[in-house]
Amino acid sequence: MRFQVCLGLLVLSVLVVQSSALRIRPIPSSSCPTPPTDPSTYRRGCGYPYTNGERCTYRCRRGYTAVPSTTVRTCTRGVWSGTTLVCVRPCRSPPFVRYTSRSGCTAPYTNGETCTYRCRPGYTQVSGNTEKTCVNGVWQGNNLVCRRGCVNPPTVPGTIRFGCSPIYTTGESCYYKCANSRNAYCKEVSGDYIRRCLSNGHWSGNNLECDCVDKVGCCRPDIVFVLDYSGSIPDSEFVKIKNFVAALVDRFQVGVLDAQIGVIRYNHAVIHEFHLNTHDNKADVLSDVSAMPTATTGGTNTAAALTYVASTMLLPGNGNRPDAPDVVIVLTDGYSSGVVGPASVLHGMGVQTFAIGVGACANSAQLTQIASCPDYIYRLPDFSALRSITAGMHDQICCHNQTATCPENYERVEVDGTAKCLRFSARDDRKNYQAASQTCRAEGARLVVIKSAALNTFIVNRIQTTYAAETWIGLDDLTAPANQYRWSDGSVLGGGDFSDWSPGQPDTIYGEKCVEIRPQFSYNWNNHRCSELKNYICEKAPGSPPCCPKPRIPLFPGDVDLATDVAESARLAPPIQCDAPAAEEEGDALSAEEEAATRG
The missing domain is CATH 2.10.70 (Complement Module; domain 1)
Incomplete structure (x- = not known):
């Protein structure tokens, strides 16, 4: 009996221990927490x-x-x-935007759908976005703003456009002129140089078409021959003068984009042959030269001929071109008083004036007065020698194509077809804006004007690779009205002009009115206090090239110095008796027909 009780107690203890173990390590639960939810x-x-x-x-x-x-x-x-x-929530109908049309989207307008807006014909975009996108029930993007006008005017190759700027409103006109990025001479062939913004949003007219020739290696002077036709020249010798003119003309290309030729003869009066714009081809010029009469007569009035050239032959209406060098070739065998004044007028106009004296009676001192450069004087023993000088004269006339020079300490820079002379101040040459400007002006220069990306890039590269410091350029806001920046050449920096401002510049704080190139701002432009000391850049135009050298031609025994007078010429020349200067007679220019009638 006692054994049974003990066994029962043992079993009961085991059950209690097992029950405690179960409470310590329960079986894992398989249920989940409340599932996640979203308001949508x-x-x-x-x-x-x-x-x-x-x-x-x-x-x-x-x-x-x-x-x-x-x-x-x-x-x-x-x-x-x-x-x-x-x-996601879909969008309602996209917004209505005035003066636009909508495409690319249809109802229902689901999330991510995009509508494209365009200005209606006759209107142009001012601001805003051309697309609006549905994003969770909301149309994203600013409304397109259109106003009556045209889109950008056409870009016409070989031209530059001016006289208009965005925004192009109805009735506004843009002007075009023939030009070329390679610095060429161009003329209009067809098309319209004025294009107007029409009410339907289109531009009127047709694209301007141009014919251009490259300036490089191009010789396109306006040449006027002034030929002595006085009675002292034998008829047979005037034939040689005509042959000389024809031979020199034949060395040029003749035309509107090339050389242009005009001719006058003179004795006591001026005899007009043809203007610079009379002929646009070489064949017609040579034909008229060949047709000139050879029966010379009358006295010698070179002064009247030079006056006629300045007052008539070189007028724009008679074919003189502002971008072509002017050349006057005077050929005479004698003397005429009063040439200093008319010759000085031509020199003041920038005319290259050649003086050819033929025979012992040609006055060396007067040839010097006529010629614009000592190397433009020719003294020939006879008219047969004319044929030997055409090659040299051609080279001299085309001399203006040679590289123009820059002063000492300036370097020549050619960008966008234009040459400049630039001087970068030395590393330790730092001045305030006014002092830098005065220094440049004292050198006949100005602070540099930068109107193209090409020139700006050149200048930035030079600063980076030399002194790498803040540098004044010729741009400031020192003159009224306020906040209008003006270049040192007087031009205003407009909204459509090239600029290279640093982000956020120009600002209006601290009285900063002068513009620098600032290395700390990635070499962009920055307006700064004018009193600060900085490096600077002066610019000036290249000087005119010197006279081209010509081969020396032995004329008389021992040759004759160009500055000698008539007595010295007579001493070295063969003993030829010269007639006294013919009495000069006043008279208007005669046409070739009138001159022939007078002789007949």
């Missing part, structure tokens, strides 16, 4: 407690659209599998 969705198909394997189905609420994602989540060992359903 609702849940169904599941309820508390969320046991293992239970599934919840999600749907978008009214007014929302599902973005591809999981719609069912399952309770798996206490964790909800899958991702949350994403629902």
Whole structure:
């Protein structure tokens, strides 16, 4: 009996121990917490407690659209599998924007859909976006703003456009002129140089077409021959003069874009042959030269001939071109008083004036007065020698194509077809803006004007590779009105002009009115206090090239110095008796026909 009691107590103890062990290590639970929710969705198909394997189905609420994602989540060992359903709100009809048309979108306007706006014909975009996108119920993007006008005017190759600027309103006109990025001479062939913005949004007219020739190696002077036709020249010798003119003309290309030729003869009066714009081809010029009469007569009035050239032959209406060098070739065998004044007028106009004296009676001192350069004087023993000088004269006339020179300490820079002479101040030569400007002016220069990206790039590279310091340029806001920047050449920096401002510049604080190139701002432009000491850049135009050298031609025994007078010429020349200067007679220019009638 006692044994049975003891056994029962033992069994009871084992059961108690097992029960305690179970309480310490319970069996893991398989239920899940409350499933995740989103305000744009609702849940169904599941309820508390969320046991293992239970599934919840999600749907978008009214007014929302599902973005591809999981719609069912399952309770798996206490964790909800899958991702949350994403629902977005579609957009209402896209906004109405005045003066535009809309395309690329249709109802219903789902999330991510894009509508494209365009200005209606006759209107042009001022600001805003051309696209609006539906993002979770809201149309994103600023409204397109259109106003009556045209889109950008056409870009015409071989031209430059001026006289108009964005925004191009109805009735506004843009002007075109023939030009060329390679610095060419151009003329209009066809098309319109004025284009107007029409009410339908289109530009009137047709593209301007141009014919251009490259300036490099191009010789296109306006040449006027002034030929002595006085009675002291035998008729047979004037034939040689005509042959000389023809031979020199034949060395040039003749035309509107090339050399232009004009001719006058003179004795006591001026006899007009043809103007610079009379002929646009070499054949017609040579034909008229060949047709000139050879029966010379009358006295010698070189002064009247030079006056006629300055007052008539070199007028724009008679073919003189502002961008072509002017050349006057005077050929005489004698003397005429009063040439200093008319010759000085031609020299003041920048005319290259050649003086050819033929025979012992040609006055060396007067040839010096006529010629614009000592190397432009020729003294020939006879008219047969004319044929030997055409090659040299051609080279001299085309001399203006040679490289112009820059002063000492300045370097020549050619960008965009234009040459400049620049002087960068030394590393330790730092001045305030006014002192830098005065220094440049004292050298006949100015602070540099930068109107192209090419020149700006050259200058920035030079600063970077030399002193790498702040550098004044010729741009400031020191004159009224305020906040209008003006270049040292007097021009205003306009909205459409080239500029290289640093972001946020120019600002209006601290009284900063002078412009620098600033290394700390990535070598962009910055307005700064004018009193600060900085490096600076002066610029000036290249000087005119010197006279081209010509071969020396032995004329008389021992040759004759160009400055000698008539007595010295007579001493070295063969003993020829010269007639006294013929009495000069006043008279208007005669046409070739009138001159022939007078002789006849």
